[in-house]
Amino acid sequence: MTATIPFPAPSPSPGRPVPHGRGPARPELSEREVEVLVAWLLADTKKEVTERLFLADSTVSTYIQRVRTKYEAVGRPARTKVRLFVRALEDGLVDVDDL
Numbered sequence: 001m002t003a004t005i006p007f008p009a010p011s012p013s014p015g016r017p018v019p020h021g022r023g024p025a026r027p028e029l030s031e032r033e034v035e036v037l038v039a040w041l042l043a044d045t046k047k048e049v050t051e052r053l054f055l056a057d058s059t060v061s062t063y064i065q066r067v068r069t070k071y072e073a074v075g076r077p078a079r080t081k082v083r084l085f086v087r088a089l090e091d092g093l094v095d096v097d098d099l
Helices: 031-042 046-053 057-073 081-090
Strands: none
Touching (some): 031 046, 031 057, 031 081, 046 057, 057 081
16 A cells, blocks of 8 residues: 655746746746646655656656756756745745744
């Protein structure tokens, strides 16, 4: 029997670009990209994410790479999991209380 891993629901509104001068630009992430990103950030292993979201390891990796590419495109690179977590905090996709 597989245990259900509780992950908080992703933010109802995925990141939208913020006009210059009003804060850092936010990449446009799809709802699924946000869902995978949040699950991955809050999980201890990728296997937890694959079981929770019924995805293959390679699919999770693809989503995370797409998110990284979108952050890079708006000038906010996030090459590590810690940097992605910081970006998600900045953009309101996760909260410190989620930990």
